[in-house]
Amino acid sequence: MSRLIVVSNRVSPPAIDSTGSQGGLAVALAAALRQSRGIWFGWSGEQVAEFTGKLDFRRAQGVTTATIDLEPRDVDEYYNGFANRTLWPLFHYRIDITEYDRQFDSGYARVNRRFADTLCPMLETDDIIWVHDYHLIPLARELRARGVRNRIGFFLHTPWPPVRLLATLPHHEALVESMFAYDLIGFQTEEWMSAFTDYCLREAGGRVEPDGTAHAYGQCVKAAAFPIGIDAEAFQKAARSNEARAMARRMRASIAGRHMIIGVDRLDYSKGLEERFTGYERFLADNPDLLNRVFLLQIAPPSRNTIGTYREIREKLDQLSGRINGAHADVDWVPLRYVNRGYSRRDLAGIYRSARIGLVTPMRDGMNLVAKEYVAAQDPKDPGVLILSRFAGAARQMKDALLVNPYSSEEIADALRQAMAMERAERVRRNSALLDGVMRDDVTSWRESFVAALKAVPQR
Numbered sequence: 001m002s003r004l005i006v007v008s009n010r011v012s013p014p015a016i017d018s019t020g021s022q023g024g025l026a027v028a029l030a031a032a033l034r035q036s037r038g039i040w041f042g043w044s045g046e047q048v049a050e051f052t053g054k055l056d057f058r059r060a061q062g063v064t065t066a067t068i069d070l071e072p073r074d075v076d077e078y079y080n081g082f083a084n085r086t087l088w089p090l091f092h093y094r095i096d097i098t099e100y101d102r103q104f105d106s107g108y109a110r111v112n113r114r115f116a117d118t119l120c121p122m123l124e125t126d127d128i129i130w131v132h133d134y135h136l137i138p139l140a141r142e143l144r145a146r147g148v149r150n151r152i153g154f155f156l157h158t159p160w161p162p163v164r165l166l167a168t169l170p171h172h173e174a175l176v177e178s179m180f181a182y183d184l185i186g187f188q189t190e191e192w193m194s195a196f197t198d199y200c201l202r203e204a205g206g207r208v209e210p211d212g213t214a215h216a217y218g219q220c221v222k223a224a225a226f227p228i229g230i231d232a233e234a235f236q237k238a239a240r241s242n243e244a245r246a247m248a249r250r251m252r253a254s255i256a257g258r259h260m261i262i263g264v265d266r267l268d269y270s271k272g273l274e275e276r277f278t279g280y281e282r283f284l285a286d287n288p289d290l291l292n293r294v295f296l297l298q299i300a301p302p303s304r305n306t307i308g309t310y311r312e313i314r315e316k317l318d319q320l321s322g323r324i325n326g327a328h329a330d331v332d333w334v335p336l337r338y339v340n341r342g343y344s345r346r347d348l349a350g351i352y353r354s355a356r357i358g359l360v361t362p363m364r365d366g367m368n369l370v371a372k373e374y375v376a377a378q379d380p381k382d383p384g385v386l387i388l389s390r391f392a393g394a395a396r397q398m399k400d401a402l403l404v405n406p407y408s409s410e411e412i413a414d415a416l417r418q419a420m421a422m423e424r425a426e427r428v429r430r431n432s433a434l435l436d437g438v439m440r441d442d443v444t445s446w447r448e449s450f451v452a453a454l455k456a457v458p459q460r
């Protein structure tokens, strides 16, 4: 059996910890790594004064991880720079805050070379290599330049932007050309995939076969959509755990007969938190009869704190939440509870289950797993209602949610009103249809179908 080699920017700790704090992706990949005696390779998250390429191997729960430390300059230019200040905003259609800086370019190329240099000596002839996400787009090209002929697949967790947006990136051609060193490129949805094939046709002057094989730059690569899922069974189990029940009891006491709306997101501008708060403010203004009968709990742990745009959004949200509570709060009621910390998966499952409405309104999202977790955590006999942005990749599969345009505070307010009034029979019908999809298209079937498609590509 060929080994699976997973490569990602960061490596999740291999310990599958008993508090259920590890996400579905890490668990799904760990299962495949364990079965194939594979290795998970990436950055340790640590910095050293000078890059040495020294590998730190660890083994836990049958999974081997290999990590390297990076230099402060690498972290600035590659991680905080090109990955998170150039590609992340650009791939989320935010060219207004995308930073184009040559220094970032060279740092990104350098770290991808460093990854290739350290990974190469570890590889065996029939290993299958699976590279994850926008941090490592040119990695396959670097590996090929070092003589690697193994099958290499790439999965993009974010959206892929339309041609006109991508064309604002200096050297966009070189970035796309480097992707032809992969054998298979996976996208979350058909929409992101066709933005990529569109580029191959219109910018690169290539052609695309009906099965998604793109030909350009004298090479070819297969593109396909593989919508990621959650570890649905484990999440349902987490929702029935003692910790989740205790959390649900705690929430019930604090909800005190009102309806809770829940939002759970990394604090990121792509998640539409500002617009969500404004939509909720609008809902409060439009529905005076519902004041004191509902509240929004928004959980948003800070992320990427060292980047200015992330500090700015945090300040804006602090102001907005102050404004909403200042205008509407009463002595015994606060309309918006805004919490900046993380919770274990079991606690989170208990919180989701207590919420009458799951409000998931990203402006743009590769998939969005919170929407799927919310559905999996519901009590099937008396479930809550999912309100979902039509611009999340998940909206393609989750048609039984209330789909909204997150740019419109009226649509958010109307959907909240509709969800509040929804009869139990309709809630049950919608949740059961959504749950079928979440259970069927889970993270294991995602991983298996990607790996099977990669194995089906003839080796170079």
Ligand code: ADQ
Pocket: 023, 024, 157, 158, 228, 264, 265, 266, 299, 300, 301, 341, 342, 343, 344, 345, 348, 365, 366, 367, 368, 369, 370, 373
């Ligand atoms: P993210 O942008 O991080 O992922 P998402 O898919 O919503 O977005 O996943 C977030 C995960 O973090 C969820 O599992 C959620 O439970 C967890 N989380 C968020 N806040 C938390 C908190 N306060 N405490 C504990 N856990 C919390 C990227 C892409 C997405 C894509 C995923 C997977 O941007 O579009 O769905 O990768 O491919």
